[in-house]
Amino acid sequence: MASKRRDHLVDQALDMFQAEGYHATGIDKILSQAGVAKMTLYNHFKSKDDLILAVLDRRDGQFFQWLNRRMHQHPGAARDQLLALFDALEEWFQRDDFRGCLFINAAAEYPTPSDPIHARAAAHKRRLYESLSELARQAGAKRPGELAAHLMLLSDGAIVTKQVNSQAPAAAQAKKAAALLVDHALVA
Amino acid sequence: MASKRRDHLVDQALDMFQAEGYHATGIDKILSQAGVAKMTLYNHFKSKDDLILAVLDRRDGQFFQWLNRRMHQHPGAARDQLLALFDALEEWFQRDDFRGCLFINAAAEYPTPSDPIHARAAAHKRRLYESLSELARQAGAKRPGELAAHLMLLSDGAIVTKQVNSQAPAAAQAKKAAALLVDHALVA
DNA sequence: CAATGAGTAGACAAATTGGTCTGTCTGCAT
DNA sequence: ATGCAGACAGACCAATTTGTCTACTCATTG
Numbered sequence: 001m002a003s004k005r006r007d008h009l010v011d012q013a014l015d016m017f018q019a020e021g022y023h024a025t026g027i028d029k030i031l032s033q034a035g036v037a038k039m040t041l042y043n044h045f046k047s048k049d050d051l052i053l054a055v056l057d058r059r060d061g062q063f064f065q066w067l068n069r070r071m072h073q074h075p076g077a078a079r080d081q082l083l084a085l086f087d088a089l090e091e092w093f094q095r096d097d098f099r100g101c102l103f104i105n106a107a108a109e110y111p112t113p114s115d116p117i118h119a120r121a122a123a124h125k126r127r128l129y130e131s132l133s134e135l136a137r138q139a140g141a142k143r144p145g146e147l148a149a150h151l152m153l154l155s156d157g158a159i160v161t162k163q164v165n166s167q168a169p170a171a172a173q174a175k176k177a178a179a180l181l182v183d184h185a186l187v188a
Numbered sequence: 189m190a191s192k193r194r195d196h197l198v199d200q201a202l203d204m205f206q207a208e209g210y211h212a213t214g215i216d217k218i219l220s221q222a223g224v225a226k227m228t229l230y231n232h233f234k235s236k237d238d239l240i241l242a243v244l245d246r247r248d249g250q251f252f253q254w255l256n257r258r259m260h261q262h263p264g265a266a267r268d269q270l271l272a273l274f275d276a277l278e279e280w281f282q283r284d285d286f287r288g289c290l291f292i293n294a295a296a297e298y299p300t301p302s303d304p305i306h307a308r309a310a311a312h313k314r315r316l317y318e319s320l321s322e323l324a325r326q327a328g329a330k331r332p333g334e335l336a337a338h339l340m341l342l343s344d345g346a347i348v349t350k351q352v353n354s355q356a357p358a359a360a361q362a363k364k365a366a367a368l369l370v371d372h373a374l375v376a
Numbered sequence: 377c378a379a380t381g382a383g384t385a386g387a388c389a390a391a392t393t394g395g396t397c398t399g400t401c402t403g404c405a406t
Numbered sequence: 407a408t409g410c411a412g413a414c415a416g417a418c419c420a421a422t423t424t425g426t427c428t429a430c431t432c433a434t435t436g
Contacts, residue, residue, distance in 0.1 A: 023211035105296040107352040157345030
């Protein structure tokens with residue numbers, strides 16, 4: 001089916017969770033903002049947490065689609081594809097609705113690792129790690145897993161740095177450090 | 189003054205905010221856990237937000253005291269002092285009550301930069317940056333500010349990585365990357 | 377001894393929380 | 407035309423939220 005209302009609801013909820021946080025965004029606020037009745041929410045989702053999971057899934061899809069597009073602007077050049085992650089971050093940080101990463105924030109607000117929401121956040125980051133690992137392998141890195149982990153540290157670090165201090169030139173700094181690490185991993 | 193009850197209240201609140209998050213931790217829960225009457229809370233603090241600010245201040249003090257102690261285990265060796273940050277992270281991550289950084293989490297739950305809570309988080313990270321900058325300068329780095337920024341990206345990245353995926357060997361990975369960046373910044 | 381300041385328990389208020397339920401209406405397919 | 411699925415508005419619920427207020431107790435200290 002993939003109801004149109006359901007999609008719209010998830011979209012609106014995504015924006016609001018992004019802007020205000022999960023706990024701070026009440027069901028009623030989402031409904032009135034989306035112009036949707038309460039029962040259609042609870043018809044599509046069995047709880048607020050369930051809606052949050054749907055939001056995270058939507059975001060996960062968006063993110064990888066967007067990242068892949070940025071990376072495929074450098075076909076064949078694996079090194080450039082790796083660094084394209086940081087150009088993508090730069091573009092993301094420019095948006096005036098940037099409020100950090102929905103997954104990192106979810107892990108912060110739902111701290112218990114066994115919580116499905118927390119687990120979904122972990123799964124997203126793991127997917128990104130796998131993706132970067134594969135890319136690093138293609139680029140010829142000696143220890144692709146290690147390089148991928150390093151790049152993720154820089155990326156996540158840049159995200160929270162920008163989130164905490166919106167003035168910080170986090171993406172550019174991260175890219176500079178990433179370039180050093182990539183080059184080191186490739187020649188070594 | 190420095191009332192004993194006030195201190196105890198802040199301590200308990202700190203633990204609970206850490207464990208559950210800010211919004212998810214209600215005033216009543218804090219009070220019953222601390223064994224303190226509601227009016228003594230509102231006698232010492234004018235609101236929950238005000239209590240949160242006190243918690244952040246307390247944590248800021250704790251953190252720098254703890255970090256300085258770790259760093260002073262390597263007197264004179266500026267390079268080792270910089271890397272000691274990552275040993276400190278390792279130790280922190282081992283604690284079974286580790287639930288991420290109170291400041292990063294605060295910025296996530298209070299996303300508006302002008303919010304005093306968010307601002308306090310930013311101030312904390314700025315202080316750490318200044319501290320690392322000075323250390324990098326003493327170590328003889330060519331661009332101390334840049335090195336400090338890079339180390340903070342790795343540190344914050346490691347914190348959220350560990351928070352999202354408690355299995356990740358984030359501190360060790362971060363230290364490895366940090367060593368590369370430090371050495372590069374020193375010889376260059 | 378008496379006064380004072382700090383703490384207590386707990387009632388209370390007003391708003392908000394996530395969630396359920398009822399009854400009505402509309403648009404689409406048979 | 408009829409029937410049905412899906413969405414609607416909104417009442418309602420019990421629990422919880424932050425915050426205020428009152429009345430009582432208990433030490434310390436002059």
